[in-house]
Amino acid sequence: MSQPTTGHFIATPGGATMSAARTDILDELTEMINAVLGDFATEQAITMDTTFRDDLGMESIDVVSLAGRLQARYGDTVNFAHFVAQLDLESVGELRVGRLVEHIATSLDKPDESDQESTDEVGAGSR
Numbered sequence: 001m002s003q004p005t006t007g008h009f010i011a012t013p014g015g016a017t018m019s020a021a022r023t024d025i026l027d028e029l030t031e032m033i034n035a036v037l038g039d040f041a042t043e044q045a046i047t048m049d050t051t052f053r054d055d056l057g058m059e060s061i062d063v064v065s066l067a068g069r070l071q072a073r074y075g076d077t078v079n080f081a082h083f084v085a086q087l088d089l090e091s092v093g094e095l096r097v098g099r100l101v102e103h104i105a106t107s108l109d110k111p112d113e114s115d116q117e118s119t120d121e122v123g124a125g126s127r
Contacts, residue, residue, distance in 0.1 A: 018048070019105075021105060021108075022101055022102075022105050025101045025104050025105055025108075026046075026047075026048065026097070026098075026101050028073065029046075029097060029100065029101060029104070030046045030097075032066060032069040032070070032073070033046060033056065033058075033066065033097075034046075035069065036058075036062050036065045036066050036069065037056065037057075037058070037062065040057065042055065042056055042057075046097055047097065047098075048096065048097055048098030048101060049096055049097075049098060050096060050097045050098075051094060051095065051096050051097075052095050052096075052097065053093050053094070053095070054094075063084075066080075067080040067081065070104075074104065074107070074108070077107055077108060077110075078103070078104050078107045078108070079107070080100075080103075083100070083103045
């Protein structure tokens with residue numbers, strides 16, 4: 001059953017809305033998580049509120065494997081190690097899928113640094 005859409009937003013069971021881009025990221029992340037967990041994957045739906053440790057039972061080795069999949073999918077655009085390094089120990093333990101989805105979406109929305117360098121070089125040449 002598909003979720004009802006409103007414009008470019010998806011209605012979630014709690015009544016909140018989430019952009020279609022974030023829904024796509026959540027779907028991709030869910031596939032990665034299930035691949036990492038294999039036979040230990042949860043049968044419950046993975047949502048923005050799902051926690052990696054308590055709800056999914058992910059251990060540090062699983063997180064490392066997920067980081068590798070994120071790197072393979074998004075390249076250097078999404079720096080998972082930097083994201084986790086900014087969290088305190090308690091926050092890492094309580095990390096929710098939604099927070100990682102937001103990090104991925106924000107990282108993908110940032111302009112490519114090589115594009116910015118090209119723009120800077122063009123601007124410098126016209127002075």
